Amino acid sequence: MDDKLHIGKQNTNKVLWICVNILNIARSLDSLSFEINMLAKNGSINAARVDRSKGQMMVPLVAGLSDISQQIRTEIDLLKTECITLSRKISLCSVSTRRHYQYRKSLIQSLNRLQDQDQNPLLDQSENSQILDIFTSKKRNTVNSLSSWLDEKLSDEVGELERANLEKVASKSDGSQNQFQVFTQESIRIIQAAIKRLERIEKIRLTAKYVASYISINVAYLEAGADRFHGLVENINSIVQQLDEQQQELIKYAEQGQRLLQTMLSQRN
Amino acid sequence: MKSKVIYKEQGHQWVILGRDTERADNVIDTNEYLIINNGNAILLDPGGIEIFPQVLAEITRYLNVEEITTIVASHQDPDIMSSLAMWIDLCPDVDVYCSWLWTGFISHFGMGTKLDLLPIPDQGMEIPIGKSGASIFAIPAHYCHSSGNFSFFDPISEILFSGDVGSALLPNMDVSLFVEDFNTHIQYMEGFHQRWMPSSTALKGWVRRVKELNPSMICPQHGCIFRGEDVARLLNWLETLDVGKINQDANNAELNQNISMRRKKKED
Numbered sequence: 395m396d397d398k399l400h401i402g403k404q405n406t407n408k409v410l411w412i413c414v415n416i417l418n419i420a421r422s423l424d425s426l427s428f429e430i431n432m433l434a435k436n437g438s439i440n441a442a443r444v445d446r447s448k449g450q451m452m453v454p455l456v457a458g459l460s461d462i463s464q465q466i467r468t469e470i471d472l473l474k475t476e477c478i479t480l481s482r483k484i485s486l487c488s489v490s491t492r493r494h495y496q497y498r499k500s501l502i503q504s505l506n507r508l509q510d511q512d513q514n515p516l517l518d519q520s521e522n523s524q525i526l527d528i529f530t531s532k533k534r535n536t537v538n539s540l541s542s543w544l545d546e547k548l549s550d551e552v553g554e555l556e557r558a559n560l561e562k563v564a565s566k567s568d569g570s571q572n573q574f575q576v577f578t579q580e581s582i583r584i585i586q587a588a589i590k591r592l593e594r595i596e597k598i599r600l601t602a603k604y605v606a607s608y609i610s611i612n613v614a615y616l617e618a619g620a621d622r623f624h625g626l627v628e629n630i631n632s633i634v635q636q637l638d639e640q641q642q643e644l645i646k647y648a649e650q651g652q653r654l655l656q657t658m659l660s661q662r663n
Numbered sequence: 664m665k666s667k668v669i670y671k672e673q674g675h676q677w678v679i680l681g682r683d684t685e686r687a688d689n690v691i692d693t694n695e696y697l698i699i700n701n702g703n704a705i706l707l708d709p710g711g712i713e714i715f716p717q718v719l720a721e722i723t724r725y726l727n728v729e730e731i732t733t734i735v736a737s738h739q740d741p742d743i744m745s746s747l748a749m750w751i752d753l754c755p756d757v758d759v760y761c762s763w764l765w766t767g768f769i770s771h772f773g774m775g776t777k778l779d780l781l782p783i784p785d786q787g788m789e790i791p792i793g794k795s796g797a798s799i800f801a802i803p804a805h806y807c808h809s810s811g812n813f814s815f816f817d818p819i820s821e822i823l824f825s826g827d828v829g830s831a832l833l834p835n836m837d838v839s840l841f842v843e844d845f846n847t848h849i850q851y852m853e854g855f856h857q858r859w860m861p862s863s864t865a866l867k868g869w870v871r872r873v874k875e876l877n878p879s880m881i882c883p884q885h886g887c888i889f890r891g892e893d894v895a896r897l898l899n900w901l902e903t904l905d906v907g908k909i910n911q912d913a914n915n916a917e918l919n920q921n922i923s924m925r926r927k928k929k930e931d
């Protein structure tokens with residue numbers, strides 16, 4: 395039992411660690427979006443300087459960069475909020491796991507004591523599989539399996555007081571188990587939303603890449619001032635490249651988190 | 664974990680829970696106490712989260728857990744209160760009392776649950792045992808261990824729960840629940856008090872207050888219960904005990920030398 399608790403704790407810690415990593419990368423994406431915005435501003439100035447008719451086509455392109463920067467920032471802010479919500483849910487998963495095991499351990503100790511009183515125990519307490527069977531019931535209703543166990547295994551009537559207490563503890567144990575499942579499912583939903591958001595950021599990145607190539611094409615038609623835009627294109631491409639790398643990292647973490655959460659859920663079913 | 668009824672008269676009962684052999688050996692052994700009065704119960708210093716399952720399993724023998732109406736904490740330590748969130752999860756309507764000094768601190772044991780703690784003022788207060796009509800009294804014990812510290816006196820049984828005052832670190836879990844030979848017991852208490860009690864003046868004040876109460880038993884949070892003649896023996900012993908003693912200069916030279924070395928390394 396303690397092993398299971400240990401693995402559960404490890405998994406929740408891993409998911410928390412993933413949240414922290416996503417948050418850190420999201421913060422660095424903030425600075426990339428700021429850089430895009432700066433490029434847009436510089437680009438506008440340069441577009442105004444070049445020959446009036448030729449420079450005109452550059453204006454909407456560099457203005458597009460400003461929109462891209464804003465779109466990235468919006469998505470990143472939402473991603474950060476999702477990470478914080480996810481961390482809270484994961485903490486609640488961890489709390490309900492702890493509660494579940496505390497109640498479960500208490501119940502096992504009470505049942506061991508009752509069995510000791512009733513007969514000489516044949517099994518080592520920690521290995522008492524008959525007691526542990528109560529918790530592996532397919533119906534996942536510990537209160538019902540506990541009642542049958544008390545009726546079947548103990549020859550003497552268990553006092554009403556003790557029975558009421560044990561049933562209460564069993565129902566709290568089930569309750570915390572159910573809470574764990576609810577919080578884990580909510581966490582999975584949040585991480586899935588984060589993955590969708592990352593896909594949206596990827597689309598924005600591709601737009602930025604497209605804008606860079608389009609500026610590059612239009613630069614060819616400029617008679618003067620083309621140099622000013624070569625640097626802009628290079629800078630956009632470098633940011634797009636960095637965005638791509640960080641995006642890959644983010645997706646890796648998010649998918650890893652999703653897998654861990656699904657494992658947590660299946661291990662407890 | 665063992666449990667034993669130490670007082671029972673006319674629907675009023677004291678139960679001690681302790682000598683826990685199932686706890687991990689890095690966890691200090693503690694005594695928890697339960698006062699039951701006509702279907703209402705107070706849990707005194709419910710204990711740490713590590714021993715919650717044992718305490719709960721033992722308590723189920725004595726009362727319906729829903730009858731726990733009140734929890735009191737002598738002070739803020741984790742061995743006193745870190746299980747609080749579990750108890751509140753189990754008994755959501757329970758009233759929890761602790762020194763006003765620690766309400767904000769103990770709330771950190773919430774485990775996702777908001778803890779609404781009832782503050783005990785420095786001068787102490789009367790605390791009802793649910794709707795039983797009976798009460799216990801919070802007796803100031805500040806700076807006898809913690810800076811916001813209380814003992815709890817029950818005028819029906821005349822028992823005083825003293826928290827860490829009178830506590831002992833026992834050599835094994837087979838030691839009797841009650842002190843059998845006071846002079847032999849001193850060795851288990853002495854170090855505990857000298858290091859964990861900060862003020863001899865505060866301790867003398869506490870002894871004076873407790874002598875006035877003249878309890879029939881003194882029940883500490885660690886170690887053995889004092890009853891009969893041992894109550895006065897404990898109070899007299901505490902009255903003259905020099906506590907809060909530590910060599911302020913111990914290891915100072917070595918520490919300073921190491922700090923100097925680090926500083927020198929930084930400069931190089």
Ligand SMILES: [Fe+2]
Pocket residue numbers: 738740808827
């Ligand atoms: Fe303490």
Ligand SMILES: [Fe+2]
Pocket residue numbers: 740742743827884885
């Ligand atoms: Fe203590």
